[in-house]
Amino acid sequence: SGHLFESKNGGVYYGSYYADRLKEARLLYVPPKTEGTFVVNEKTTTIAFGAMQNCINVREIVLPEGLTTIMDSAFTNCAALSKINLPNSITDIAWKAFKRCQSLTRITLPNQLTRLNNELFAECVNLQQIDMPESIRQIRSQPFKHCSALKSIYIPSLVENIAGRDLFMGCYSLNDIKVSPNNLFFEVMDGALYDIDAHALLACQRSQEVVKMKEGTTWVNSFAFQGCTRLRELTLCETWPMRGNNSTIKSYD
Numbered sequence: 001s002g003h004l005f006e007s008k009n010g011g012v013y014y015g016s017y018y019a020d021r022l023k024e025a026r027l028l029y030v031p032p033k034t035e036g037t038f039v040v041n042e043k044t045t046t047i048a049f050g051a052m053q054n055c056i057n058v059r060e061i062v063l064p065e066g067l068t069t070i071m072d073s074a075f076t077n078c079a080a081l082s083k084i085n086l087p088n089s090i091t092d093i094a095w096k097a098f099k100r101c102q103s104l105t106r107i108t109l110p111n112q113l114t115r116l117n118n119e120l121f122a123e124c125v126n127l128q129q130i131d132m133p134e135s136i137r138q139i140r141s142q143p144f145k146h147c148s149a150l151k152s153i154y155i156p157s158l159v160e161n162i163a164g165r166d167l168f169m170g171c172y173s174l175n176d177i178k179v180s181p182n183n184l185f186f187e188v189m190d191g192a193l194y195d196i197d198a199h200a201l202l203a204c205q206r207s208q209e210v211v212k213m214k215e216g217t218t219w220v221n222s223f224a225f226q227g228c229t230r231l232r233e234l235t236l237c238e239t240w241p242m243r244g245n246n247s248t249i250k251s252y253d
Contacts, residue, residue, distance in 0.1 A: 008041055009038075009039060009041070010030060010031065010034055010038065011027055011028075011029065011030045011038070011040070011041070011051075012027075012028045012029040012030075013025040013026060013027055013028060013041060013044070014026045014028055015043070023043070024043050024044075024045045025041055025043045025044045025045070026044065026045065026046040026047075026048055027040055027041070027044050027046070027047050027048060027051050027052075028048045028051060029048075029051055030051060030052045030055055030058075031055075032053075032054045032055050032056065033057070034052075034055050034057065034058055035057040035058065035059075036057070036058065036059055036060070037058075037059065037060040037061075037062065038052070038055070038058050038060070038061050038062070039062040040061065040062060040063050040064055040067070041064070042064040042066070043064070043066070044063075044064055044066075044067055045066060045067060045068050045069065046067070046068065046069040046070075046071065047063075047067070047069070047070045047071060047074040047075075048071050048074070049071045049072045049073060049074070049094075050071075050072070050073045050074065050076065051071070051074050052074060052075050052078060053073050053074070053075070053076045053077060053078075054076070054077045054078075055075075055078050055081075056077060056078065056079045056080060057080055058078055058080060058081055059080050059081060059082055059083065059103075060081070060082070060083040060084065061075070061078075061081065061083075061084045061085075062085065063084065063085055063086065063087055063090075064087065065087045065089055066087070066089050067087050067089055067090055068089055068090060068091050068092065069090070069091070069092045069094075070090065070092070070093045070094060070097050071094045071097075072094040072095045072096060072097065073094075073095070073096045073097065073099065074094070074097045075097055075098050075101060076096055076097070076098070076099045076100055076101075077099070077100045077101075078098075078101050079100065079101070079102045079103060080103050081101045081103055081104060082103040082104060082105065084104075084107070086107070086108060086109060086110045087110060088110045088111045088112060089110070089112070090110040090112065090113060091110075091112045091113065091114070092113070092115075093109075093113060093117060093120065094117055095117045095118045095119060095120070096117075096118070096119045096120065096122065097117070097120055098120060098121050098124060099119050099120075099121070099122045099123055099124075100122070100123045100124070101121075101124050101127075102123070102124065102125050102126060103126060104121075104124050104126065104127050105126050105127060105128050105129070105149075106127070106128060106129040106130075106131070107121075107127065107129075107130055107131070108131040109130065109131060109132060109133050109136075110133065111133040111134075111135055112133075112135055113133060113135055113136060114135055114136060114137045114138065115136070115137065115138040115139075115140065116136060116138070116139045116140060116143040117140050117143065118140045118141045118142060118143065119141070119142050119143065119145055120140075120143040120144075121143055121144055121147055122142060122143070122144070122145040122146060122147075123145065123146045123147075124147050125146065125147065125148050125149060126149050127147050127149060127150055128149050128150060128151050128173075129150075129151065129152065130144075130150070130153065132153075132154045132155075132156055133156065134156045134157055134158060134180070135156070135158065136156045136158065136159055137158045137159060137160060137161070138159070138160070138161045138162075138163070139155075139159060139161070139162045139163065139167070140163045140164070141163045141164030141166075142164055142166060142167070142169065144167070144168055144171055145166070145169050145170055146169065146170035146171075147170070147171050148170055148171065148172050148173060149173050150168075150171050150173060150174055151173050151174065151175060151176060152174070152175070152176035152177070152178070153168075153174065153176070153177055153178070154178045154179075154180070155177075155178070155179040155180065155183060155186050155193070156180050156183070157180035157181075157182035157183050158183075159183060159185065159186065160184075160185045161185075162186070162195065162202065165221045165222040165223075166221065166222045166223045167202055167203055167221065167223075168203045168223065168226075169222075169223040169226065170223075170226070171206070171226075171227070172206060172226075172227040173206065173227075174203070174205065174206050174227075175205050175206050175207040176205065177191070177193050177203065177205050179193070184196075185197060186202075189214050190208070190210070190211050190212050191204055191205040191207075191208035191211065192204045192205070192208070192211055192213075192214070192224075194214055194217070198219065199216050199217055199218045199219060200217065200218070200219040200220070200221060201213065201214070201217050201219070201220045201221065201224055202221045202224060203221065203223075203224050204224055204225050204228055204231070205228075206227045206228050206229070206230075207228075207230055208228060208230065208231055209230050209231060209232055209233070210231075210232065210233045210234075210235075211231065211233070211234050211235070212235040212237075213234070213235060213236050213237040213240065214237060215237045215238060215239060216237065216239055217237050217239065217240065218239060218240070218241060
């Protein structure tokens with residue numbers, strides 16, 4: 001039994017051995033010159049920090065069942081990556097893991113994942129769809145930052161915390177925001193996403209033309225209306241702190 005660094009199929013691994021058999025491994029490094037499809041060793045349980053960062057010519061990554069952890073920036077700037085499977089054994093995907101994966105168009109998240117970490121998909125400019133499992137409980141700061149092609153988002157039933165005031169910054173194509181009817185903390189009204197307990201308007205569907213602010217709202221997130229080029233009328237609620245005498249804001253052609 002023991003531990004050993006070794007190279008397999010173009011990747012550098014740190015392995016744990018028992019009776020001369022590989023028990024589990026951690027993928028540490030893949031050279032940036034790697035191209036095409038990269039198959040991660042079947043005994044791998046962890047993709048290390050920055051392990052495949054800047055592998056700009058890798059188009060597909062095959063991950064094994066039994067993988068549990070993807071660490072910070074593991075696949076950052078894999079610009080050609082268009083296909084990756086995320087096994088349901090994964091329980092943690094860390095910050096910026098897929099940042100600037102500019103060829104991803106759709107991704108399905110594993111059903112044991114409980115948190116979307118900071119800038120997880122930031123600058124994935126062609127990402128249109130994220131299939132979200134009901135296991136998600138937390139959405140951290142800016143996981144979708146500058147996902148300019150993202151068309152829809154679903155907030156699952158167990159989500160109780162959304163961090164940051166710029167949730168959908170740069171998401172100019174976001175025309176469909178849905179919340180599970182079983183979620184007790186968030187809701188959508190008139191195309192706007194609200195944090196119920198915080199009395200906050202978090203974001204608005206970019207195609208929305210008319211918004212009547214929910215009564216009780218006292219806070220509007222930064223970038224909540226960014227990209228809402230069709231919005232022509234916004235009615236403030238009675239409780240809005242700076243409402244004044246004019247409760248409706250209109251745009252005129």
